[in-house]
Amino acid sequence: MADVRNVEALQGRQSLQFVENCVKSSASSSREKCEECFSLYDVDSDGYLSRDEFLNLCKDVFVKCNEDEQSLTTLVDHMLKLLDTDQDGRLSKEEFKICWCYWLKQVLEPVSALVIVDVQNDFLEGSLSLSQCPAGQCGLPVIPVINNMLDNVQFDVVVYSKDWHPKDHISFLENVNIRPLHPSSKVKSEEAKPFDTVVFDTSPLTEQVLWPAHCIQGSWGAELHKNLKVVDNGYVVNKGTSPHVDSYSAFWDNNKLSQTELVQLLSKLRVTDVYVCGLAYDICVGFTARHAIDHGFRTVLVEDACRGVDLENIEKTRFELRKKGAVVVQSDQVGDMVDGKLRAAELGVQAAVNVNVALKLLKTGRV
Template sequence: MEPICVSPNNIPHDYSNSVEVYESAMREDVNEEDEALNMLNTFDKNRDGVLDFEEFSNLLQHIFQLGPIDMTSEEKLKSFMLLLDLNNDGVIDRTEFQHAWTHCFDKILHPVTALIIVDVQNDFIDGSLALRHCPAQQDGAEVVPVINRLLEEREFDLVVYSMDWHPDTHISFIDNVHMYPLDKGCTKRFDECCTYDEVTFDLSPPRTQVLWPAHCIQDSEGAKLASNLKVSPGAVRIYKGTNPDIDSYSAFFDNMRLSQTSLQEELEKRHVTDVYICGLAYDVCVAATGVDAVGLGYRTVIVNDACRGVMEDKIKEEKEKLQEQGALVLESDEAMKLLANKARPNFDLGCFTAKTMPPFAST
């Protein structure tokens, strides 16, 4: 199909060719500026060169395949429009629409996806820190078939495996607590500390650390990926927690953000817009990775049934925190539908994209 050029003489007042324009906009060989102009002209029903609320709502309803508009959804549409109405005049003009198309709608219509599989390693499944022996008694092995199904049935632009990769002197290990000075305010002595205790070490800068059994020691059997986990060809591996003096829950940064892994660089190289995160442990490394992904502006989906955690109350708390910050928490079936239906994106992820647009720079 050739790209559609909509002129003032053939703008359809009933949006009858909006499907064609939408499909044209999804073509990779269509110029971005033409995409934007086609969409603006198609939904500019009164031909005044701008989109009022009714016209903009029709555009959003078409893109996101929204159902009938009630009071709640109307408020959401108004909130979306306010994010794009840079001069607050109640309409979206051509300049505002072009800016929104480049920094918002283009990401929505042309998502680039990455699956980030967090720490699905032997020690968390049946080794020294097996989740089934943790307070929540969840079985880490249960995530493997769910993740394998995602890899087998959906195509991601990038697959990432993050891995705890600790030296045997790591600060997080309960057996090493005597190796680091405790803060003067700590109420316990070295020999009184227990697994899962949170202590503060008198380092520069001071750092708070949960104490864990030794796990995922570099080059050990326990540090290997689960043997039945599908490893995607061309996948990227991110090694974290390699500094003995600081932990690294997130696949992006260490816990104090003193250093970062190569994950953000890998995502940026491939122009990734959407990250799907799963793995172990939900309330620790998965949650930390999700929070950082949202903070860095990635449209973030946590695949709920492809995660298992340490503590029930903490899992609930971290899940709520992620949702409050803009991440979606979906079951794998829902995530697979979203991945299979890129041409009809999720409205909440679209709102997140609008909120994280860069400011407009006038020339």
């Protein structure tokens, strides 16, 4: 007698292959293929995908990454709630058509970008070397990990971010005296030390961690490390270029007053999935990943390609990113994720969030 589990696994692979082929079919046959896919999972032929029928679809689509059976079920329930526009606990054919065009497209045909954050000389061997920070983590080991991904993973887009500070930048300890501090600042300028936090009397008030001068525009310290592979078709995004506000994120400054060109670049290139790595885990990498999620990108943090400043903040960053919907993986999983051999259900939730937000905007006439 055949092993039932093996038969179910084979059926799942066959169903998934059918769904993938349908999604990749030409636009002219898309409607027909959508109906075929719907019928495949509408086992009782009642014209709806029940919660259990939708769960079966998701079990085929989401190839186990980190989640167990129980967490997968929870994530699927979350996706169904987001995609079920009339909230009757099931998907009608009309609702499934929206899933087909927008949700499954993101899941089965993602466009991936690797965003390499601030792998610069000053953070590795210069004035703000991570090895001198509280966590004592040397940043150099991230370079071979990142290079290996660049050599072996077929990312659609590669972006390098760089701190690119003017000499009078607000984050430099050496400049603490050139701007007035607000009375609420617990640290006075004459007492300030590296890694202290002060509050500048600016509009808006600016809370700022003080760092040794680093990554000054045009300096050796601001350049990408010589051992980091720079691909020919890669993009470079400079951040922290204003003297008056720091920019941890490769998307926004810390006061969210201005943004870099990164979101426009990724949107223009139709990127759906952003893989984030680099320096420092709990500062610029973490902020970049948070903002990637905020912009609707399905976000993956490549943990062994990161090093950080403070061990407690590294743990906090990991927890917060997972809570927001990011997936935290090791670099040896990335190739299979980009190739579709691994599909994390958490990223399916982000795809469903994107569809839900878009539908709400359409309903209110804001797009």
